[in-house]
Amino acid sequence: MKPRVEIIALGGTIACAPDSGASGVAPSLTGMDLVAAVPQLGTLAQIGARNLSNLPSTEIGLPLLFDLATAIRAHEDEGIAGIVVTQGTDTIEETAFVLHLLHRGSMPVVVTGAMRNPSLPGADGPANLLAAVACAVDPGCRDLGVMVAFDDVIHPAAWVQKRDTSSTGAFWSPAPLGWMAEERPALYAKAPPRTAFDIPQDAALPFVPILKPGLSDPPLLVDACLAAGAAGLVLDLAGGGHVHSSWLDPLTAAAERMPVVFSSRTRGGRVLSRTYGQVGGEIDLLNRGLQGSGDLDALKARLVLILALMTGAPGRFGEVTNLSWQPGDFETIPTRRP
Incomplete structure (x- = not known):
């Protein structure tokens, strides 16, 4: 039986489509829409997909990430092989890091997105999603915490930064975990040390500017x-x-x-x-x-x-x-x- 991967979609450019009532694009595609656009995913795993939100990445807040971390823990208890989170790129370096600080398990959690929306030539979302699922099912990616798979590079959440406004290679880290080779992760480095936080349910969100x-x-x-x-x-x-x-x-x-x-x-x-x-x-x-x-x-x-x-x-x-x-x-x- 193939391993199971759950894709949890939050929105962002990877889920954008032209808005008929306005100029530009906005998040509207669902997690299932993203899966349908990449039929190769079915060769790697049994895929489940759902939306936890459908927002621009700057609308993501810590309460949503706490809910996401709870869902990730529940999926790990079910025995799922890995989790893929899709979202907008503007805040990936923050959201991936928060999830990394909240994730205690061994299951890979891979965050990805797109710099080019699906209506553009050369849209990068499908390739990034395929890479993320490949990492999520790979046994070598277990116990590495949360990572970001983008433009065929696998970054640790603790190091990753977005350093360009529009390039498909916008993400950078000083010590990538590895790269994609023939649709499989090739790992060359060890993830940074991990520290996890347990947040009380009634804890207030402090103002830290x-x-x-x-x-x-x-x-x-x-x-x-x-x-x-x-x-x-x-x-x-x-x-x-x-x-x-x-x-x-x-x-x-x-x-x-x-x-x-x-x-x-x-x-x-x-x-x-x-x-x-x-x-x-x-x-x-x-x-x-x-x-x-x-x-x-x-x-x-x-x-x-x-x-x-x-x-x-x-x-x-x-x-x-x-x-x-x-x-x-x-x-x-x-x-x-x-």
Whole structure:
């Protein structure tokens, strides 16, 4: 019997069709419509498909992702081989990461979408969907957490970023898990360490904004965020984590009241911790009670902080900031199939 894969559709470009009453396209195709467009899926698995929503990706929120994570757990309990989530690309790097932080199981969860809607020549949705299902049924993809399959590259959710507005190769990561070869995943790397959060059902969603200072930008938004009820702040700072001296007093005061995290707006490399000693450098910020985001960019750091706050343990933020492997970790790499 073929393995079973459940496709859970959320909407996005992959599900878009021309809107007869307006210009442009909008999500309207169902999960079953997506499956019908790729008959090769039936050679890989028994396919189930349903919609949890049919939205542009910017309309996806954390409550929807919590419902999705619950559905994923239920499907794993049923013995399904893997899950494929289809959605809009604008927020894939965030949604995949949230699901990764909520997923404790071994079952592959693969997120994909499309950059070109189905009405365009060279639409990439069918190929991406086929790749995602191939990953979902592959035994080598078990225990890797959540991944993003896009343009024949397999990215770990912890690293993936969208770096182009329209290219079919918009997604990037510094350490892809592998690539597609003849419609099968070829895995070359191990996924980053995993940390899972259990969110209480009655937990309130905290307000955690991202602030990105530019040249001569005064720190007025710090006080504005505090007045608006922020439970934490994430700063998207220059270089290795550096800010103008005029921001230091407001940030120091904020850090006495709530977690204040700083990341790098370069979105590449690790936030520094012991290199620059000037006023407003990362050493100064750490001495003032701020926290570095390690390997996380601002978008992902914000999500980790939100989940940590919702569990009532903001100190858990530091458990997720290091995505690299430590000495001895590679002894636990599972044996891959030939």
